[in-house]
Amino acid sequence: MNAHAAHPPAKCSRSEEADNYRPVVAQLNDRWRVIVCSAGMQWVLQRRTGERHGKARWEGRSFCRTGEALNRLSHTHASAIDPIAAAVLASLPERITDRSSQHGEDGGYCD
Numbered sequence: 001m002n003a004h005a006a007h008p009p010a011k012c013s014r015s016e017e018a019d020n021y022r023p024v025v026a027q028l029n030d031r032w033r034v035i036v037c038s039a040g041m042q043w044v045l046q047r048r049t050g051e052r053h054g055k056a057r058w059e060g061r062s063f064c065r066t067g068e069a070l071n072r073l074s075h076t077h078a079s080a081i082d083p084i085a086a087a088v089l090a091s092l093p094e095r096i097t098d099r100s101s102q103h104g105e106d107g108g109y110c111d
Contacts, residue, residue, distance in 0.1 A: 014038060016046075019056035025092070026085040032078035033058065034070065034089070042096055043070045045077060067092040 012022045016038055025034040031048045035058075042065050046058040061077055064070040071089050074081060081089075 016044065016060065017052075017058050019058065021058070026082075026088040028074060028078045028081045028085045032074070032081075034074065034085075036096070037063070040096075041065070043092070045070065045073055047077070065096050067094055067096075 013020045023036045027033045033046050035044050037044050042063050044060045045062040047061050048056050049059040050057050062073040074089055
């Protein structure tokens, strides 16, 4: 039996606070992540704040339109950042209006 056939793909949420929200740009560590807001206008630095209905809940801490601000605030608030996530943050465009680079490696969208 195919293991993938036993479990249907997880449905993505449109709620930014949901654990299965997309697009996630980078998972900084187990308590911090960066997403693109639902309007695509800013990056949001989020902190995991507990659970709702048995799933992680995320809360926006900082809302950034520039890569410089996002990098600075991420290092200020998240402390230890995964090296791969740090490289993703460093590769972001100067401003989020450059939509070609604002999403995570999966393109940021659910199927």
